[in-house]
Amino acid sequence: MSKNNFIPVNTPLLDGNELKYVTECITTGWISSEGPFVDKFESALAQYTDRRHGIAVANGTAALDIAFSAIGLKKGDEVILPSHTIISCILQIIRIGAIPILVDSELKTWNMDVDEIESKITSKTKAILAVHLYGLPCRIDKIIEIADKHNLYVIEDAAQMIGQTFNGKPCGSFGHISTTSFYPNKQVTTGEGGMCLTNDDDLANKCRSFRNLCFQTESRFVHKELGWNYRMTNIQAALGLAQVEKLDEHVVLKRKIGNKYSELLKDISGFNLPLMETEYAKNIYWVYGIFLNENSKYNAKEAMLLLQEAGIATRPFYYPMHLQPVFQEDKLFEGQEYPNAEILYNRAFYIPSGVGFTENDVEAVSKVLIDLFKV
Incomplete structure (x- = not known):
């Protein structure tokens, strides 16, 4: 097979309203994170995943960073997650000074082995990161049951699983915060991008603050916490809205x-x-x-x-x-x-x-x- 016939590992599909919506961004001049498509995209995906809040961010790694900070992860806390996953899942845990506690995977589903989780829980455990991989969701029901028993947070990494369901309930709807990615190989793409999804008003407000440098409403440039500039642009959100429609x-x-x-x-x-x-x-x-x-x-x-x-x-x-x-x-x-x-x-x-x-x-x-x- 010649290079001209090379088959790439991924080809996105942009055959909906993507061009129409992006053109609207350009013709109106609304290209930054202040544009109206950000709210529309957040609302559309939140509705799709049965969540009250969607907080659009720059990428899937940013969504994880924000989620860990929103739950108040501190130095010395422990987070349980699979060894078999992308390094994005562990970055903010390490940077905060928290301790990643690993579990192995199942060879049949390729997902984390939930039967190993409870034995890894200690008095320092703060959260479980439930990562869905490749095509089948992990046993999120068992993870939530364990977390409820031990009063732990659950962050659901649904980056690969938007559009999938677990027992008929949409992935992205489980746990305290769900995160997703909109990289070009995902079912919904914005080129680069991500989102935090939650039903908790307080966690949603924290996520919004952390993505936007922790600006305060009353005193914009007076900062009580350190956040990130992890905002999504209106152009990205325009792509995302068109993708959710498809x-x-x-x-x-x-x-x-x-x-x-x-x-x-x-x-x-x-x-x-x-x-x-x-x-x-x-x-x-x-x-x-x-x-x-x-x-x-x-x-x-x-x-x-x-x-x-x-x-x-x-x-x-x-x-x-x-x-x-x-x-x-x-x-x-x-x-x-x-x-x-x-x-x-x-x-x-x-x-x-x-x-x-x-x-x-x-x-x-x-x-x-x-x-x-x-x-």
Whole structure:
């Protein structure tokens, strides 16, 4: 396959009111965070996720930073989260001086193993970060049950799962604060962007303050707390509103792509396909993951390199937190083992599946995989 036919790992779909709304921003001059589309976008996604408040921010990492500060996370507090996740989840915990407490993952769903959580709770535990990964939500019901029992905060990282449900209830609606991302590979994209979602008035006000440098209403330039300039622009929000209008269609497309892959790849013995569903959710296929099994001729790095040579982009699964060089230097997780997180990194990766992906693209990628893994 030539470079001209290279298939990227993600292709966004911008075929709704995106151009119309962005043009309105430009023609009216409202391009900053003060523009009207910010409120419209916040209201639309809050309504979609059954939340009272949406607070749009610059990106998904910013949403996590703000959420941890809003719940009052302090130095010495502990936060439970999976080792197998993106580094954004841990950054503000570390910077505050709080302590990340890791749990391992399930090999079937690729999500955090909730059965490990309760044994990690101490008198210092402040919160659980519930991270939904790849296409199926984590067991958020059990996480909330544990958190309620121990009087802990729950932050739901729904970055990959907007449009998904857990037992019929929308992801993004669970816990004290939910966070999301609008990077181009998400079901809703603003290029860069994120949002905090909550039903709590006090937490919502804190999130709004932290995203806007903690300006005060009465004395704007007198600051009692330190915040960030994490505001979203009106242009980004205009894109986001148009994307929310098409969200249900994007979810249908994601599932269509995932189901087509599963149909075409079902007879390959070298890897396991994503679960199509569990008792609490049907896979939304945020990405289509390939989990190499004992019959595989390759590890993840080898397979990804061969696919790249064939003109197909891939991405690895996350590198485990306990192995990150930046944390090993400080001996943060010294002596800790999370074997499933390591297995997922070494044996799993994902293939192209953006909402702008076509059936021909699915067939082209599948053909290469079938040829690559044929006995």
